[in-house]
Amino acid sequence: MLQxxxxxxxxxxxxxxLMLSVTSCSVNPSxxxxxxxxxxxxxxxxxIKDEEIAKFRKYIQDSLKESYAVTVKKNLNTDVDAVPYSxxxxxxxxxxxxxxxxxEEIEHCxxxxxxxxxxxxxxxxxxxxxxxxxxxRVYVRFTISKEGRVKDVDARASHLKLSEEAKRVVYSIPKxxxxxxxxxxxxxxxxxxxIFEMK
Numbered sequence: 606m607l608q609x610x611x612x613x614x615x616x617x618x619x620x621x622x623l624m625l626s627v628t629s630c631s632v633n634p635s636x637x638x639x640x641x642x643x644x645x646x647x648x649x650x651x652x653i654k655d656e657e658i659a660k661f662r663k664y665i666q667d668s669l670k671e672s673y674a675v676t677v678k679k680n681l682n683t684d685v686d687a688v689p690y691s692x693x694x695x696x697x698x699x700x701x702x703x704x705x706x707x708x709e710e711i712e713h714c715x716x717x718x719x720x721x722x723x724x725x726x727x728x729x730x731x732x733x734x735x736x737x738x739x740x741x742r743v744y745v746r747f748t749i750s751k752e753g754r755v756k757d758v759d760a761r762a763s764h765l766k767l768s769e770e771a772k773r774v775v776y777s778i779p780k781x782x783x784x785x786x787x788x789x790x791x792x793x794x795x796x797x798x799x800i801f802e803m804k
Contacts, residue, residue: 687748687792697749697793698782726774729801735766736803743771743799751790753781771799
């Protein structure tokens with residue numbers, strides 16, 4: 606992803622410099638409401654130039670934000686509008702967790718529920734030949750959708766088979782009560798380390 610962003614900035618920055626120099630050098634009196642045969646004062650020219658540059662910068666910033674959001678969504682396969690679990694007002698509630706409890710109690714209940722589900726359903730025997738001797742870690746990131754379902758699972762591990770098993774288990778997590786932020790139901794980003802030991 607960084608290579609794509611670097612590539613796009615390598616193309617965009619020189620293009621921006623060229624466009625900025627072209628727009629800053631051209632002032633058309635008819636565009637600013639002055640009569641064609643009147644001369645613009647130096648102050649007017651500088652003001653027009655500053656306004657054009659400001660408009661151009663805003664256009665470029667908006668374009669880059671939109672382009673970045675699309676790139677992130679494509680490359681990370683995540684919901685750009687999702688709220689991080691640590692920043693949400695009302696966290697998603699795992700099956701059996703009561704949303705009338707305090708935020709901390711729901712967080713604890715949900716975290717324990719997800720952890721216990723994954724630990725009891727992760728097939729260590731099935732991935733035994735791909736695991737390293739000793740402690741193995743699989744880092745998983747996923748989104749809990751507005752409907753309370755797991756989506757956009759991304760897993761990193763020492764072997765592809767460990768990542769695949771982690772994804773299989775996480776996708777099978779039962780539907781949850783969705784999270785809320787500022788009174789609205791939102792998608793929530795969640796991270797989960799899966800740690801197991803092979804002897």
